[in-house]
Amino acid sequence: MADQRNWYQSKEKVRKMKKLFSYIFLTIGGLFMAIPVIWMISTSLKNKGDIFTMPPEFIPMNPTFDNYIRIFVESDIVRGFMNTMIIILPTTFIGVFAAALAAFAFAKLNFPGRNKLFFFLIATMMLPGIVVLVPQFILFRTIGWLDTFLPLMVPGFFGAAMAVFFLRQFFMGIPDDLIEAAKIDGLSYFGIFRVIMVPLAKPAIVTQVILGLLAGYNDFMGPLIYLNSPENFTLQLVLASFRGYYTSDWGLIMAGSVLALIPTLLAFFFAQKQFIEGITMTGVKG
């Protein structure tokens, strides 16, 4: 009996030790993650002189919004933000709509060659994106779309294979009986999609919209290749151009980075569940 009690006590001790250890480990890890971000915000609130003081101040002695004001006055960040929105809003909504419709057909309608066509489409996901980059550029150059938003929008309108794949998974979980019943009620196929499928798949669709907006907002490669005129630059291009314009004006560069992060951080706080779900499902960041 005494042995047993000892065993339980030592077990309890081990558990407590483990917890303490975990807290220490997590705190160190959390600081490793958070300090760069705090440093970014702190730098953005300092004027030029205070940035280079030693030892550095984590909490600025004379906080100032000068860097932020300068960004709004001097740089194209507002226009960049508008350009980004013009590109990503229609592209994401139309793209997810197209993907959802196709996913519904792949999951719930019957037609010859359905599965073969699905695998043909999914094969895109296996291809390294880099192989498509050069020929796509040649294509859009040939049809005169360089330095317009079209190469960044039009391919997205058709619906991404990734979105089709995950929405199909979701639709397959919806019972067939519902569809049969709707058919008897005389609903058209599009009606079934609109009235029954979309409301049921709302969480999955919202997740896809959020991931689509995030990917578009953060996209750097596409705009970099297709847009040349500064007035067409997206937010990420404007931000990247700070590197050259304001070489060591770190306060201003950090303020720009903070501004660029704010929309995604807000989205993250409001839709944390969708973000984590979506990214867990795909295993990729936007």
Add this chain to the structure above:
Amino acid sequence: MAANTSTNEEKPLNSGPEVPLNKKKKWNKEYTWGYLFIAPPLIGFVLFAFLPILYSVYVSFTNYDLYNDPVWIGADNYTRLFFEDALFRKTIVNTFYAAVGIPLGMIVSLGIAMALNQKIRGISIFRTAFFLPAVSSVVAVTLLFRWIFNADFGLLNIGLGFIGIDGPNWLTSETWAMPALIIQGIWGGLGINMILYLAALQGVNRALYEAADIDGGNGWQKFRFITIPSISPTTFFILITSTIGALQDFQRFMIMTEGGPNYSTTTVVYYIYNNAFSYMEMGYASAMAWLLGIIILIITLINFKVAQKWVHY
């Protein structure tokens, strides 16, 4: 497939119940709508992926500067890649060097996930802290790390100074530029991997641990013989997606160091980008992209093959 069996039950509207079903299924309305609904992604795939890819096979055998018509040069681009271009070899080595961060990051994120996989107060704060980089823009984060790696006033060297280490000139040193980018990569990737591992850990069968307790297994044995095998599918998934991602990484290299100093941080995709969009060598860039695509494919296949030995589903 449940969906397929329902085809047989469903009868075309015009056929009465007495008429025996034709072996050859008749065209019906469902087919039309099905094809109509799946058309957009398929058309998009053919127009913007399939045909361009076919065309790029052709371009990779030509000399093409965008302004003059492509000139057929046979396999010259490929022989140049394999035998003449020392820089290409260097970028391959750089790319694999950069991938060193993957196992490192996986171990750390597994540790964090295990620490979080308990009844711990403030779990959502920790989860948010680790996950934030995953939703942040590459440009903003890389600019931030340029500042952190700044030799004289950067946070890292200031921190190292406190413990008596004279930090290197990270981004202008051939030796230290790549380690700096690896550190940034680990920082950015932890959140996603941690979330994936956390989900896997929560799925491990509790009964296995209890059985091990009865058999007197210690903590390390439980970790080694229960946890590791149980989460192996997730480990495999992370390994595959991170490898494919790392082999195509380039944007943060461009912003952080512009590939320098002396090409020490030029990755393959960065080199492809330069060939295509700075030197206007579309043919050569395409050949390189294809070679990289094949390398990625081979590595993925090897991963799958080896996985049969250590992944337990």
